[in-house]
Amino acid sequence: MRAAGYTYREIAERLNALKEKYGPESVAWYTGYSKWYRAWLHRLTHSFGSLNYGAESSVCHTSTLMAWQAVAGRPFHTDLSHNSDLFVGWGCNTMVNSYQEARAMSDFKKRGGKIIIVDSRDTPTTQKLADIHLKVHPGTDGALAWGLANYMIQNGWYDSEFVEKFVHGFREYKEYAETFTLEETSRITGVPSSLIIMTAKMYGQAEAVSTYMPSAAIAHNINGFNSLRAIMSLQVITGNMDKEGGELPSFASLCYADTGFPTMQDAFVDGKRPKNCKPKIAAGKFPLWDVLTDEFQVADLPRQIHEGTPYPIKAVVAFGMNHRMVPQPDRFLAAMDELDFFVTADIIMTEACCHADIVLPSCTSMERNELRGYGGGYLTCTQQCVQPLYQSKPDTEIMCDLSRYLGLDDPLMEAGYEETMKYFISNLSISLEELRDAELPLKMPEYIPYVPGSLRKNGFETPSGKLELWSELIAKVNEGREDLSPLPVWRPGFDEASENDFPMTLVIGSRLPNAIHSRLHEELPWPRSLRKEPMADVHPEDAERFKIQEGDWIRLSTSSGEIKVRVHITAAGLPGDVYMFHGYSEADANELVPAEHLDPYTGFPGFRQVRCTVQKVGAR
Numbered sequence: 001m002r003a004a005g006y007t008y009r010e011i012a013e014r015l016n017a018l019k020e021k022y023g024p025e026s027v028a029w030y031t032g033y034s035k036w037y038r039a040w041l042h043r044l045t046h047s048f049g050s051l052n053y054g055a056e057s058s059v060c061h062t063s064t065l066m067a068w069q070a071v072a073g074r075p076f077h078t079d080l081s082h083n084s085d086l087f088v089g090w091g092c093n094t095m096v097n098s099y100q101e102a103r104a105m106s107d108f109k110k111r112g113g114k115i116i117i118v119d120s121r122d123t124p125t126t127q128k129l130a131d132i133h134l135k136v137h138p139g140t141d142g143a144l145a146w147g148l149a150n151y152m153i154q155n156g157w158y159d160s161e162f163v164e165k166f167v168h169g170f171r172e173y174k175e176y177a178e179t180f181t182l183e184e185t186s187r188i189t190g191v192p193s194s195l196i197i198m199t200a201k202m203y204g205q206a207e208a209v210s211t212y213m214p215s216a217a218i219a220h221n222i223n224g225f226n227s228l229r230a231i232m233s234l235q236v237i238t239g240n241m242d243k244e245g246g247e248l249p250s251f252a253s254l255c256y257a258d259t260g261f262p263t264m265q266d267a268f269v270d271g272k273r274p275k276n277c278k279p280k281i282a283a284g285k286f287p288l289w290d291v292l293t294d295e296f297q298v299a300d301l302p303r304q305i306h307e308g309t310p311y312p313i314k315a316v317v318a319f320g321m322n323h324r325m326v327p328q329p330d331r332f333l334a335a336m337d338e339l340d341f342f343v344t345a346d347i348i349m350t351e352a353c354c355h356a357d358i359v360l361p362s363c364t365s366m367e368r369n370e371l372r373g374y375g376g377g378y379l380t381c382t383q384q385c386v387q388p389l390y391q392s393k394p395d396t397e398i399m400c401d402l403s404r405y406l407g408l409d410d411p412l413m414e415a416g417y418e419e420t421m422k423y424f425i426s427n428l429s430i431s432l433e434e435l436r437d438a439e440l441p442l443k444m445p446e447y448i449p450y451v452p453g454s455l456r457k458n459g460f461e462t463p464s465g466k467l468e469l470w471s472e473l474i475a476k477v478n479e480g481r482e483d484l485s486p487l488p489v490w491r492p493g494f495d496e497a498s499e500n501d502f503p504m505t506l507v508i509g510s511r512l513p514n515a516i517h518s519r520l521h522e523e524l525p526w527p528r529s530l531r532k533e534p535m536a537d538v539h540p541e542d543a544e545r546f547k548i549q550e551g552d553w554i555r556l557s558t559s560s561g562e563i564k565v566r567v568h569i570t571a572a573g574l575p576g577d578v579y580m581f582h583g584y585s586e587a588d589a590n591e592l593v594p595a596e597h598l599d600p601y602t603g604f605p606g607f608r609q610v611r612c613t614v615q616k617v618g619a620r
């Protein structure tokens, strides 16, 4: 038996009643980590009549995309298979969080490439792959980038011809960079001047430099967006943009993948885009986010539910909601409890599910087919191993069913998942059947590889048509306000708590090999056994200062709360810094992040720089 008609009927009746009374914007549509069904949920949101589609992307990757958009008009990426002589990895621990990239880095090193890693800790990646490791204080990457820029400009280690032709705002950039002398940069970042000099020289003199821009590590800071822009600006002044071996533009065409061939995805999402509706949740609070993304910023959802301003939110329909992934998870869940109606679809019965009025069972990837695109022009349709078990269904089927029951007058969605997949690829010369019959991904005849240098020739997609060290877009968005700066200025990323009471820095979320958010370490015994209890990593010097020993119980507190965890003593980080993973239900470090500790450009939380202190509460 599948999700029964009466369940859908109840959902439809209640959502339509809220729409009638409070307007379509009063329903927010949300998705967690899963990416494959997002276009369908986005279309459903539009068909329902609003723009209130939001995602886990409110805390992941979008800040990096937005920074590229501000600097270069669209996202850029590095392809390490091309020849660069230097790779600079910022917050780069790919051996733990991105194995494919770790392999590419390792191959690059074998071919003779040099690797510089900027990481606040020693990691397997710094130890195995880095020629130079710049061990910065958390949240100071922006300052390091400015210091490097200053030293490179002073010594002529930048591409003045490129800057002349393709760069906007160099004068203002150079002037601000001058405040980051070697001494000042070293004081802020903790990196010795000699290493800054060495890095500046290698960076400025290399033929081609490629980089790694993390999705989370640097962006999880209230200064994260600007730090990313400052880092990207180094690629700009050295002429490493729109060039093989440096950065190349990305053109996502199928579920975030840059396949190199067009699909109907945008037409699918835009086909039902509503007009004249209320602004997205948080649009006024994070105007740059509002301009640059097609999602609402989840950071302000609990407040808007609670306060009902600028307009009420009465229902949330979620696919894969893990409330533990945002600051103040209890507050987030309490907001769900305040709603008139909360529906969530998940593959397992999560904590958030227990707070929902209705839970819809989604099936796993083993039980569904998905269109998947890959770089280099490849497309496939994955094959389900078994039919969906019990009452579960693919999320996309659930969305098509909802569209039908809600009476949204969307014949394409009503025709079902299979038909929508056909629509997605209807501009290609391949049929869904042919894709299914093929054992391996097929190369699309429509594949057109990007020709490096095209944007240099035709103009970058920024207001000035050049790469912008001084962002004209941000200058415009900032009109009438004062919190956004066209230059990627640096400031410390701490919360407002007193340094006397909370003398240490809490960094929440650096990846563990055995945990993927709460997915692997909450319920699964084997990965959990590798680190049984929630544990905070504390430096030996701090352990001595606070009289703590390996395995002791400590109270970890910030201005927002406290949790009890075990201690692991390690010199991987710097003295004064405490590292803790997120997502544990019994000791949730995200409860310790102040709700408004947010980057004003992106709304991203400052997870990686919160003032804290530790106190021993029990021996092991």
Ligand SMILES: Nc1nc2c(c(=O)[nH]1)N[C@H]1C(S)=C(S)[C@@H](COP(=O)(O)OP(=O)(O)OC[C@H]3O[C@@H](n4cnc5c(=O)[nH]c(N)nc54)[C@H](O)[C@@H]3O)O[C@H]1N2
Pocket: 032, 033, 034, 056, 059, 060, 061, 215, 216, 220, 319, 320, 321, 322, 323, 324, 325, 326, 345, 346, 347, 348, 350, 362, 363, 364, 365, 395, 508, 509, 510, 516, 517, 518, 519, 582, 589, 590, 607
């Ligand atoms: N402090 C701190 N917090 C962080 C981070 C950090 O570094 N530090 N990292 C942030 C980052 S980068 C991210 S990406 C987020 C992750 O945030 P989330 O995406 O919220 O995290 P997950 O734990 O992966 O939860 C995904 C949910 O989707 C469900 N799910 C999985 N597959 C499917 C499916 O096919 N269909 C449906 N319907 N549900 C499915 C899972 O059961 C789970 O409930 O966490 C963020 N939170």
Ligand SMILES: Nc1nc2c(c(=O)[nH]1)N[C@H]1C(S)=C(S)[C@@H](COP(=O)(O)OP(=O)(O)OC[C@H]3O[C@@H](n4cnc5c(=O)[nH]c(N)nc54)[C@H](O)[C@@H]3O)O[C@H]1N2
Pocket: 060, 061, 090, 091, 092, 093, 096, 097, 098, 118, 119, 120, 121, 123, 136, 137, 138, 139, 140, 141, 214, 215, 216, 217, 218, 507, 509, 510, 511, 512, 513, 514, 515, 516, 517, 608
């Ligand atoms: N095993 C595992 N792999 C994962 C995930 C997971 O949960 N588990 N999550 C996936 C997801 S959703 C994402 S978004 C990515 C996230 O990937 P990343 O954004 O790369 O995040 P992290 O692995 O948390 O951090 C990378 C490194 O940054 C360092 N770091 C922390 N703060 C700072 C800082 O301020 N400056 C600098 N320079 N370094 C800093 C940490 O010490 C760490 O070694 O990982 C993905 N891969």
Ligand SMILES: [Mo]
Pocket: 059, 060, 061, 215, 216
């Ligand atoms: Mo992420």
